[in-house]
Each structure stands twice: as C-alpha cells, then as structure tokens.
Amino acid sequence: MAAYLSFKEIWRNKGRYLLFSMVIALITVLVLFTAGLGEGLASANKEYLEKINADLLVFQEDTGFSTLESRLDYNTLKQVRRWEGVADVGAIGFSNVTILFTNGAEPIDVSLIGVEPGKPGAPPAFEGEALRSKQSKTTIVDGRIAGQANLQVGDTVVVKTTQGAEDEFYELKVSGITDGRQYFFQPSVFVPLEIWDEIRPKADITNNNAPLLPNILAIQLQNPAAKIEIGQYLESRVDNIEIADIKTTYEAAPGYAEQQSTLNTMKGFTFLIGVLVIGGFFQIQTLQKVAQIGMLKAIGTSNHAVANAAILQIIFVTIFGVAIGGLATLGMAFGLPSSVPIVFTGTAVLIAVVALLLIGPIGGLVSIRLALKVEPLRALGM
Amino acid sequence: MKTILETNNVTKIYESGNLVVKAVDAVSISVQAGEFVGLVGPSGSGKTTMLAMLAALLQASDGSLKIDGYNLSEMNDIERTRFRREKIGFTFQSNNLVPYLTALENVELMLRLNKKYNRKSRQHARDLLLRLGLEDRLDSLPSQLSGGQQQRVAIARSLIHDPSVVLADEPTASLDTERANQVVGIFADLIHEQNRAGIMVTHDLRMCKYVDKVIQMVDGRVTNIITERAAIDQLASSSKLAEAPAPKAKPVQQPQSLLAHAMPNLVGAAG
Known part of the structure; x- marks a missing residue:
C-alpha cells in the first residue's frame, strides 16, 4: 500500500x-x-610514501618528521641496519628539479628522489628495468611523466638543476617506468642516491668532499606487526633519530x-x-x-x-x-x-x-x- | 430489520482548564440496515462531533457506541484505524480524493487498504462508477473533475469495500442545488440497494427528502427524531434554511452552545 x-x-x-x-x-x-x-x-x-616498500622511516631528531629538514649520516644508517628485527634499510634523499625532454615535450618540475638500488625506497619498474648500479646515470620515471612527455624506456631526459648560482644540466637515461608516485605535488624521478647527491640543487659547490647526507632511512622489518615496539627500541638505542610510520609521516607534511x-x-x-x-x-x-x-x-x-x-x-x-x-x-x-x-x-x-x-x-x-x-x-x- | 448502529447515552466533553463543555450530551440513536438517516442541526449542535465518534475518529467521553457488534468505546487507536478501514465508508465535505490517483484508482484505494484488491476489483470499481454516471471520467484525476463528480467518486469509494456504515459529512456543501440533489439521490439509492446503514450530516434540510429518518440535534442533544415520510417531506419542502430550527424552549442560543461552538477551536477537536 x-x-x-x-x-x-x-x-x-x-x-x-x-x-x-x-x-x-x-x-x-x-x-x-x-x-x-x-x-x-x-x-x-603522499603517493610515493603510500607505495613505499618500507614499514618505518627514520628521521633526524627534532625535525618533526620532515623529509626535507631531516639529515642523516652514514653512521646512523650502519647502526640502524644491524639491529635485530630490521630486515633491510635504504637511504633516501629528496629535492626538486626540472626535467627537459629531447623530444620537445614541455619541461616538468619533478621531485628528484635518490634511492639505493634494490633497497627499501627504490621503486619497482613496471616497464624496463629497476635501478641497479649505484653509479650509473639512469633513472626510473613516474608513469605520469612518461605519459605526459611520451617517454619510452631507453630515452634520455635532461635534469636542470641549480648548483651555486648556475644552472647545471645532467643527462639521465630512462631505464624503467614505474607507476604514479607523486611527492610534494610533483611527479617523481628516481635516481641512485649517489647520482642524486651529484645533481641535486645545492648552494655550496666548492666542497667536493662533503659527505652524502640522505634525508631519511626506509626500514623494512622482519615482522611489520612489531613496528611500534621496534621503532621505540631503535629510538632509544640510536642517537639523534626519531622514527615514524608511513601514515604519521605524510600527515606531518606541511599543510x-x-x-x-x-x-x-x-x-x-x-x-x-x-x-x-x-x-x-x-x-x-x-x-x-x-x-x-x-x-x-x-x-x-x-x-x-x-x-x-x-x-x-x-x-x-x-x-x-x-x-x-x-x-x-x-x-x-x-x-x-x-x-x-x-x-x-x-x-x-x-x-x-x-x-x-x-x-x-x-x-x-x-x-x-x-x-x-x-x-x-x-x-x-x- | 437488523440494527447496525446503536448508541447509548453517548457524551463528548471537552475540557480546557476550568472550562467544561458537553459537545454531545447523552445521545442515544439507532440505525437499521438499509436505513438512510439525516443528522441535522445548527452549527455547534454537536452533529459533526457525533459523526466523528461514529466514524471512530473521536473517542466518546461516556456512553457506548456499537456498530455491527463492535463496541467502539473499548477500542484502542490501532483497532479504531482498522475499524474505520473495514467497517466505515466515509464521504467528507471536501478534500475527499487523493489528488494523484485517478477516479478509478481512488475507488480501488479502499480495496487496496483492506488488502482485498484482486482481479475483479477493477471491474467492481468500474461498475460502481458507471452506476454513478462517471463512465467517461474513470481515468481522470480529481483536478479534472467537477465538485459533483468528485463527490460521486467519493461515494463510490465509501461503498466499494462493503462497509457496515456509510457516513457523509456535508456532502453537498460545495455543490449547487442540482448537483446536490443528484449526489444525495444516488447516495440514497445505493444505500437502499446495498442494504447499508447510512448517516448524512447536513445543513441543507432540502436534502432530507432522500432520507428515511431525520435526527435533529441542538446544543449536543437530540431534540427530535422524525420517521414519518410525510413529516420528513414537509420538513424538506418547507425550509430553504440551511439550519434546522431551534426548539421553541430555547429561542436564544445558550452560553453552553456558544462554548460548544468555540471549544473545537480552543482544544483542537471537532464540534
């Protein structure tokens, strides 16, 4: 009715x-x-962080989980790597550059992310090959960039960066294409950490012996369920660090x-x-x-x-x-x-x-x- | 003849603060199957309140009301709703029809409400509307019908589900004389044909020519019951007044009747 x-x-x-x-x-x-x-x-x-193959991220102490403020030295990496329960550790560096394309596509501002090949933080390649060599000037590019600029594996892109007061240009060969991994509202370009350190924007280019200082460490745990306990344990045992999980990290991003x-x-x-x-x-x-x-x-x-x-x-x-x-x-x-x-x-x-x-x-x-x-x-x- | 409706000292009292008014005062009436009764009286006489109690829309303060063996005074709200649906056919002064249903659907509505709608229902409703002269208006919406046609649809709806009692509240109030005669005439015919008990509240004494019994009410009381055909016809033909004459004993409206008239507005109920 x-x-x-x-x-x-x-x-x-x-x-x-x-x-x-x-x-x-x-x-x-x-x-x-x-x-x-x-x-x-x-x-x-947060796309990159959401897809990262890690359970915890290590930051410099008192940097409020800011990936750009944090600086970690090699000693910290060694200390974290050896603790029981830690399966693997990868250092990651972040900066912003512009990439230019030889095929005439419009330049794109990107997040330049330095990763250790094969370690946590390095992206998988859905086309081509993942990063392998620490020294080679190869890159894995975000799928968005590949789509936008019609890039193929094997193509060359040019990174425009500012070092000192000069614009510098570095050629990188596209070894692989990953899926969408934006960070800080920009698509990402992944390079080996040492190449990242070489081409990233920097104010002082006179000191060539300055040590490589990644921003954060990505930790894979043997038992991800124990991440809170292991995080607290690491914070108490390793000096000058603070540890956050992925969600805490992107929620702490400015804005x-x-x-x-x-x-x-x-x-x-x-x-x-x-x-x-x-x-x-x-x-x-x-x-x-x-x-x-x-x-x-x-x-x-x-x-x-x-x-x-x-x-x-x-x-x-x-x-x-x-x-x-x-x-x-x-x-x-x-x-x-x-x-x-x-x-x-x-x-x-x-x-x-x-x-x-x-x-x-x-x-x-x-x-x-x-x-x-x-x-x-x-x-x-x- | 079987007595279908019987009231015994039915009283309706409205109270508001210290004010106590008897809108209906110890009314005892009965209606037989096949009998069409006119309930007449001036405004505030309690006839509509009486009708509302007979329709199980209003609870009596005292006395008993029995329709087809059911004692209305003992029913709760849910039972009274069901009773209205099954045992009462109602035609109102206005707002009779569901505006988004056609004439045919409005008539069928009572069968649907009573879960009696089946393959034969449509033909049953159609036959009834044909009997009421609405064969070419079956699929018209109420807004496409005249006032008289709407009232005839309402009459069909009030009869289709075989109710024990058919009640009509001022069914001719918005109709001209010709249409009023037509509507009430058909109503009376159907009540007689189908052997129902019918009660019509009306101001228009001319309509009394169609009824078998006239019950006059004044100040909540039954003052006169006329059953003789000649007396009824005389009442209907001698008066063009819209209201029944007040009894000689009370030529001036008493304070009680004024209050009875005002009480529904004061306490939000009918008078």
Whole structure:
C-alpha cells in the first residue's frame, strides 16, 4: 500500500520530483568532487610514501618528521641496519628539479628522489628495468611523466638543476617506468642516491668532499606487526633519530592536515546543506498534503503505511538523485585535464555515496514526524 | 430489520482548564440496515462531533457506541484505524480524493487498504462508477473533475469495500442545488440497494427528502427524531434554511452552545 501510494504520487508529479532529484544530483556532484579533490590532493602529497616498500622511516631528531629538514649520516644508517628485527634499510634523499625532454615535450618540475638500488625506497619498474648500479646515470620515471612527455624506456631526459648560482644540466637515461608516485605535488624521478647527491640543487659547490647526507632511512622489518615496539627500541638505542610510520609521516607534511581538514569541512557543510535541502523539500511537501494525509488516515490508513510511503518516496528520490549525480560526476571526470588533482578511489566514492544516501532519510525525518502527527479531524476541518 | 448502529447515552466533553463543555450530551440513536438517516442541526449542535465518534475518529467521553457488534468505546487507536478501514465508508465535505490517483484508482484505494484488491476489483470499481454516471471520467484525476463528480467518486469509494456504515459529512456543501440533489439521490439509492446503514450530516434540510429518518440535534442533544415520510417531506419542502430550527424552549442560543461552538477551536477537536 505504502509503495503504491508513494510511487503513484511520484509518477503523477514527475516534473516536481525530477527537479528535486536534480538538486540532489548537484549536491552529489559537489560531494563527490570534494571527496575526489581531497583524495587527489592527498595523493599528490603522499603517493610515493603510500607505495613505499618500507614499514618505518627514520628521521633526524627534532625535525618533526620532515623529509626535507631531516639529515642523516652514514653512521646512523650502519647502526640502524644491524639491529635485530630490521630486515633491510635504504637511504633516501629528496629535492626538486626540472626535467627537459629531447623530444620537445614541455619541461616538468619533478621531485628528484635518490634511492639505493634494490633497497627499501627504490621503486619497482613496471616497464624496463629497476635501478641497479649505484653509479650509473639512469633513472626510473613516474608513469605520469612518461605519459605526459611520451617517454619510452631507453630515452634520455635532461635534469636542470641549480648548483651555486648556475644552472647545471645532467643527462639521465630512462631505464624503467614505474607507476604514479607523486611527492610534494610533483611527479617523481628516481635516481641512485649517489647520482642524486651529484645533481641535486645545492648552494655550496666548492666542497667536493662533503659527505652524502640522505634525508631519511626506509626500514623494512622482519615482522611489520612489531613496528611500534621496534621503532621505540631503535629510538632509544640510536642517537639523534626519531622514527615514524608511513601514515604519521605524510600527515606531518606541511599543510597536509590543514588541506584535508578544509576539504572535510567543505564536505561536511555540503552534507549539511543536503540534509537541510532534502528536509526542507519534504517538509514543505508534507505541509501541503496535511488535508490529504488526514483524509487517508480518516479512511483507515495506518500511521505505519503513511510513514512507509513517505520513507519510500524519500529513499527513491535520493537514490535517483545520487545515481544521476554519480553518473554526471563520472562523465565530467573523464573530461577533466590530468593536471586537475581529482582522484576517485573506490572507498572514498563508496563512503560519499553511502553518506549521501543516508542524508535523504535523515533530512526527511522531520517530515515523517510531521505526517505522523497529522490529526484527521483537524486536517479535514471537521 | 437488523440494527447496525446503536448508541447509548453517548457524551463528548471537552475540557480546557476550568472550562467544561458537553459537545454531545447523552445521545442515544439507532440505525437499521438499509436505513438512510439525516443528522441535522445548527452549527455547534454537536452533529459533526457525533459523526466523528461514529466514524471512530473521536473517542466518546461516556456512553457506548456499537456498530455491527463492535463496541467502539473499548477500542484502542490501532483497532479504531482498522475499524474505520473495514467497517466505515466515509464521504467528507471536501478534500475527499487523493489528488494523484485517478477516479478509478481512488475507488480501488479502499480495496487496496483492506488488502482485498484482486482481479475483479477493477471491474467492481468500474461498475460502481458507471452506476454513478462517471463512465467517461474513470481515468481522470480529481483536478479534472467537477465538485459533483468528485463527490460521486467519493461515494463510490465509501461503498466499494462493503462497509457496515456509510457516513457523509456535508456532502453537498460545495455543490449547487442540482448537483446536490443528484449526489444525495444516488447516495440514497445505493444505500437502499446495498442494504447499508447510512448517516448524512447536513445543513441543507432540502436534502432530507432522500432520507428515511431525520435526527435533529441542538446544543449536543437530540431534540427530535422524525420517521414519518410525510413529516420528513414537509420538513424538506418547507425550509430553504440551511439550519434546522431551534426548539421553541430555547429561542436564544445558550452560553453552553456558544462554548460548544468555540471549544473545537480552543482544544483542537471537532464540534
């Protein structure tokens, strides 16, 4: 009975309900884009760290888990490497450079990441070969760069860097292409740590004997489940270090928390607007139907049926609106340029869609309560 | 004839603070199967309150109401809703129909509510609407029907589920004389044909020519019951007034009746 009444009403008032579904669809688009933007921006900030083959990261003490502030010496690497429970350790260095392409593609600003071939921190190659030699001027490039500049394995790229007050140019041969591994909002280029130290931007180029100081160490553990205990143990045994897991590290990145909380606030407000809009629509609709609801109750329609009819309408309109909004978002996402940092992950989209589907019934609760409170006698003016 | 509806000293009292008003005062009436009764009286006489109690929309303060063997005074809200659905057919003054259902669907609604809708239901509803002269309006929405047509659809809806009692609250209030006669005439015919008990509350005494018994109410009390055909016809033909005459003993409206008229507005119930 409830389904019959609710669907008949929707069918006979198609225009009104379609229009309102479009409002829900627009809210859906807004929520999904905000969610996608949150994922995209977060991903651009942390993609490399999220995919890193390590359980813990070692930083210089009191650097607030900042990969750029931290500097570690070779002695620290040796000490960490020998502790029981540590399976492997790799040193990593970060800096920013510009790469130029011989095929005429536009130069791209990238994160230049120095890694030890075969050690934690070094990326896998999905095309070509992983880094092998510590000394060779070869590179593994982020899949985004390869796509953007139409790079192939075996091509040569030129790194433009600033050393002292001069621009310097280094040629690197692309030995392999990895997947998307952005860091600090830039795609990454991976080189052996010693090559990184040679070509990275630096102010002082007079001291050629300066020791290689990587920024952080990536640790693989024999038992990743024991990372908290081993981390605390290492911090107490090795001087001048602090240890964090991957999540703590990217959450400590400058601006990350602020950026995410801003987007989450936007998302929250969009949901709130959704609840209010849906609630307002159905409340006005119920107020307009007081006499009709009163008549239905007077002829013997139960409160249960009245409430179910209202709930079914709200659910149907919400599902329809969210589906249209989802499809519209999908369509628009295909048309976005790759430079727009929007990423739709299954989990984020699922959470957003479930939340959107819930806001309908939540928003409609007031109208359902209103419908239940309609007194037939008063509604009919008897 | 079988007595379908019987009330015994039914009283409805409204209380608001120190104010106590008897909207219906010890009313005892009975209606037989196949009998069409007109309940008349001036505004505030308690006739609509009485109708609301008979329709199980309002709980009596005292006395008993029995319809088809069911004692309405002993029912809870859920039982009364079910009772209305199964045993009562109701035609209201206005807002009678569901605006998004066609005439045919509005009539079928009572069968769907009672879970009696089956293959034959559509034909049953169609036949009833044909009987009411609406053969070309079956698929029209209420907004496409005239007031009289809407009332005829409401009459069909009030009869289709074989109710024990059919109640009508001012069914001609928004109709012109011709349409009013047409609607009430058909209503009376169907009540007689189907051997139902029917009660119509009306201001329009001219409509009494279609009823078998007139019950006059004033100040919540039954002041007169007319059963003789000649007396009923005389009442219907002699008066164009919308209200039944007040009894000679009370030529001036008493304070109690003024309060009774005002009480529904004060306490949010019918009067």
